[in-house]
Amino acid sequence: MDMKRSYYEDIELFKSGTILFWSIIFLLALFTFxxxxxxxxxxxxxxxxxxxxxxxxxxxxxxxxxxxxxxxxGFFAIGAYATVLLMTHLxxxxxxxxxxxxxIAAFFGFILGLPALRLEGPxxxxxxxxxxLAIMHVIGHTEIFGGRQGLIAPELDLGIKQxxxxxVISTVTQKYYLVLGFTIVMVLFAINILKTKPGRAFVAxxxxxxxxxxxxxxxxxxxxxxxxxxxFYAGIAGGLFAFVLGxxxxxxxxxxxxxxxxxxxxxxGLGSVMGSISGAALITYLMYDLxxxxxxxxxxxxxxxxxxxxxMTITGMDNFNYIALGLVMxxxxxxxxxxxxxxxxxxxxxWKTWPF
Amino acid sequence: xxxxxxxxxxxxxxxxxxxxxxxxxAQKAGFDDKEIRIGQWGPQTGPAxxxxxxxxxxxxxxDLVNEEGGIHGRKxxxxxxxxxxxxxxxxxxxxxxxxxxxxxxxxxxVGTAPGLAVRDYLRQKKIIWTSVCTGAKGFYDPFNPYLWGxxxxxxxxxxxxxxxxxxKKKFKKIAYLYQNDDWGAxxxxxxxxxxxTYGMDLVAAVPVEPIERDLSSQVAxxxxxxxxxxxxxxxxxxxxxxxxxxxxxxFHPQWIHSYNLTDYxxxxxxxxxxxxxxxxxxxxxxxxxxxxNIPIVKKYADAAKRLYPQERWGIFFAAxxxxxxxxxxxxxxxxxxxxxxxxxxxxxxxxxxxMGPKIKWTATNHRPxxxxxxxxxxPKGEVIVVQDWTVNELPLELDKKx
Numbered sequence: 044m045d046m047k048r049s050y051y052e053d054i055e056l057f058k059s060g061t062i063l064f065w066s067i068i069f070l071l072a073l074f075t076f077x078x079x080x081x082x083x084x085x086x087x088x089x090x091x092x093x094x095x096x097x098x099x100x101x102x103x104x105x106x107x108x109x110x111x112x113x114x115x116x117g118f119f120a121i122g123a124y125a126t127v128l129l130m131t132h133l134x135x136x137x138x139x140x141x142x143x144x145x146x147i148a149a150f151f152g153f154i155l156g157l158p159a160l161r162l163e164g165p166x167x168x169x170x171x172x173x174x175x176l177a178i179m180h181v182i183g184h185t186e187i188f189g190g191r192q193g194l195i196a197p198e199l200d201l202g203i204k205q206x207x208x209x210x211v212i213s214t215v216t217q218k219y220y221l222v223l224g225f226t227i228v229m230v231l232f233a234i235n236i237l238k239t240k241p242g243r244a245f246v247a248x249x250x251x252x253x254x255x256x257x258x259x260x261x262x263x264x265x266x267x268x269x270x271x272x273x274x275f276y277a278g279i280a281g282g283l284f285a286f287v288l289g290x291x292x293x294x295x296x297x298x299x300x301x302x303x304x305x306x307x308x309x310x311x312g313l314g315s316v317m318g319s320i321s322g323a324a325l326i327t328y329l330m331y332d333l334x335x336x337x338x339x340x341x342x343x344x345x346x347x348x349x350x351x352x353x354x355m356t357i358t359g360m361d362n363f364n365y366i367a368l369g370l371v372m373x374x375x376x377x378x379x380x381x382x383x384x385x386x387x388x389x390x391x392x393x394w395k396t397w398p399f
Numbered sequence: 400x401x402x403x404x405x406x407x408x409x410x411x412x413x414x415x416x417x418x419x420x421x422x423x424x425a426q427k428a429g430f431d432d433k434e435i436r437i438g439q440w441g442p443q444t445g446p447a448x449x450x451x452x453x454x455x456x457x458x459x460x461x462d463l464v465n466e467e468g469g470i471h472g473r474k475x476x477x478x479x480x481x482x483x484x485x486x487x488x489x490x491x492x493x494x495x496x497x498x499x500x501x502x503x504x505x506x507x508x509v510g511t512a513p514g515l516a517v518r519d520y521l522r523q524k525k526i527i528w529t530s531v532c533t534g535a536k537g538f539y540d541p542f543n544p545y546l547w548g549x550x551x552x553x554x555x556x557x558x559x560x561x562x563x564x565x566x567k568k569k570f571k572k573i574a575y576l577y578q579n580d581d582w583g584a585x586x587x588x589x590x591x592x593x594x595x596t597y598g599m600d601l602v603a604a605v606p607v608e609p610i611e612r613d614l615s616s617q618v619a620x621x622x623x624x625x626x627x628x629x630x631x632x633x634x635x636x637x638x639x640x641x642x643x644x645x646x647x648x649x650f651h652p653q654w655i656h657s658y659n660l661t662d663y664x665x666x667x668x669x670x671x672x673x674x675x676x677x678x679x680x681x682x683x684x685x686x687x688x689x690x691x692n693i694p695i696v697k698k699y700a701d702a703a704k705r706l707y708p709q710e711r712w713g714i715f716f717a718a719x720x721x722x723x724x725x726x727x728x729x730x731x732x733x734x735x736x737x738x739x740x741x742x743x744x745x746x747x748x749x750x751x752x753x754m755g756p757k758i759k760w761t762a763t764n765h766r767p768x769x770x771x772x773x774x775x776x777x778p779k780g781e782v783i784v785v786q787d788w789t790v791n792e793l794p795l796e797l798d799k800k801x
Contacts, residue, residue, distance in 0.1 A: 083498035087491060184579075191580035192537070193486075193512055195519075288487050290516040295486055331491045335480060352709065361443040361481035 054238045077216045091327045092226040098307040098319040100276020106314030108269040109249030114175030118274040120296035121148040122281020136203045145278030152274025156267030183293040193292025312384025321383040429503025438478040438496040447484035450509040456719020471735040486516035507722035511535040530722035548767035555791040557589030574626030579606040618644040628653040639669045655680040662714040682771040687782045724753035
């Protein structure tokens with residue numbers, strides 16, 4: 044679309060003044076968000092950003108490298124459990140704990156990347172699926188992980204206890220800023236990684252791994268690296284999730300969650316960072332918020348309810364949530380296979396010559 | 400150069416917002432002159448959806464109250480939120496209700512994990528919460544001044560069942576089939592403690608995973624132990640599978656299950672009548688909900704039939720009423736001058752029995768009652784009360800720690 048005149052133009056973070064301007068506006072909106080909303084919206088926004096981190100990472104693996112993983116809930120769980128356990132049992136400071144947890148997740152990602160060297164397509168998917176399920180059950184059976192009962196996250200102290208530096212944060216707003224900070228860093232990191240050598244190697248592997256190998260890309264390194272990076276993202280997100288929620292049990296990280304992660308990036312747009320962000324935001328909103336307050340709305344509420352009672356199960360409005368979620372997915376697959384990001388490109392193209 | 404400036408501006412804004420945000424957002428009040436808002440979460444969709452009947456059952460009692468003109472001039476407005484048994488969804492739903500709708504109190508709420516996720520939040524917000532639908536002990540330790548329990552602790556359940564089997568039925572060999580989690584473990588503590596008072600122990604304790612669907616090895620172990628009675632702390636599906644498997648290998652002990660399996664209609668359906676044929680027993684935490692000679696049962700059952708004819712009058716639907724009864728009673732006693740403290744004060748001094756067990760809360764003890772009954776499934780699937788309300792008098796693990 045845009046004419047690139049040099050390599051440096053291609054790797055610029057902000058391609059034009061307009062993009063820079065709107066990015067700053069967007070960031071300002073995010074930074075001031077807690078000023079004009081309720082605790083609930085801040086919580087939901089924190090949750091969205093946690094999922095944004097996961098899906099940005101998952102998109103590096105699925106969208107850019109072309110390896111499908113149905114086990115990302117497993118990495119997410121490893122991040123959450125490792126962060127909390129490091130903090131409660133070894134008294135590790137939060138920032139160290141969450142990074143260590145992410146590296147542990149990355150290590151598991153590396154391990155899971157090894158079969159990816161030999162397996163392809165559905166076989167790889169099954170291997171990752173088994174990993175996700177196994178993690179859930181191993182955690183559920185081990186006493187130190189809290190068993191089935193789950194774990195309660197400790198007090199979130201951003202300082203270093205051993206040095207007497209305490210900075211305890213407890214309100215949902217403070218946690219929001221913590222998550223926001225992590226999200227910005229992780230998203231910038233993802234944009235950068237895709238524009239450097241590893242990113243280009245990932246894309247080459249996706250397009251044809253034989254061709255990639257021929258031009259000198261080491262498949263062993265880059266396939267496992269892609270898994271590790273992706274798992275690292277899920278680990279960071281898991282650590283944040285633990286504190287946003289405050290409590291988690293192994294079944295939170297079930298197969299459905301892995302599938303939801305995939306749905307997020309497919310709906311958002313495979314292989315694009317902005318796509319992962321918009322997909323995660325849309326799907327989380329649909330799952331957590333849409334239709335939740337419709338029951339109480341005048342006219343529409345009773346209408347939907349009576350329709351549900353007549354034609355669907357007795358549970359009422361919640362039937363529609365699934366339907367809406369499903370329709371959005373089908374609609375996007377049918378009309379916009381590139382996802383929300385594809386739609387965005389189309390809109391941009393259409394308005395390019397405006398007002399003529 | 401330009402980027403540095405941008406970063407600087409962003410940093411200043413960030414700091415300003417961060418400092419200002421400590422002020423927080425005003426919470427909406429839970430009631431006004433016309434209505435009191437009460438909420439409940441429960442899985443309406445997803446794998447745990449059958450438990451969702453609890454939240455829907457609660458509608459019956461609130462509708463009845465509203466038909467009678469409400470409580471001291473205020474109608475009850477009731478919100479149900481589907482959390483799909485997912486703690487992150489429960490948290491979202493509860494925050495949504497508290498912030499956007501303004502909720503005075505929560506009743507019930509199915510499940511240990513969803514409940515634990517919102518426990519601290521509700522306590523911090525000082526929102527009244529009666530009768531979480533789980534017998535896990537984690538809710539009562541440490542003491543939570545805004546949570547009142549109705550659902551009998553699993554430890555008491557195990558203990559009362561064991562007492563009945565030994566004292567009434569004179570069984571010598573008792574085995575235990577349990578779900579491999581805190582539910583099974585808590586109840587096992589109660590059973591073992593009780594058996595120890597008779598100088599006995601379980602002849603076998605066999606765990607089951609919640610997702611297992613083939614229980615032949617478990618049943619073989621139970622059979623090999625020579626058990627005369629088997630205590631079960633498992634989900635309905637697994638209880639049904641265990642029973643079928645046992646009958647097919649000619650193993651006919653006295654089965655006795657937890658109070659979560661008191662829906663004999665359902666159990667007979669999924670066991671093709673074996674539940675009645677084998678005379679399976681359970682503990683129970685309500686009046687016999689199919690005995691319409693009991694006035695309070697008749698009142699609610701009739702109302703349920705009239706208001707929600709599409710719903711099945713089963714134990715979980717009825718449990719929705721049981722979890723809400725104490726709060727309605729406390730609201731009535733509070734009178735027109737409503738406040739969280741006033742209602743909490745009434746709940747703190749409440750001695751009450753509706754369709755469920757007898758409640759006796761004090762300012763320092765919000766634990767659920769410690770009494771259960773024992774039922775048996777009769778030949779036609781009806782309820783036979785084989786032992787009326789029995790109290791577990793043994794000290795709880797909860798108290799031992801201190």
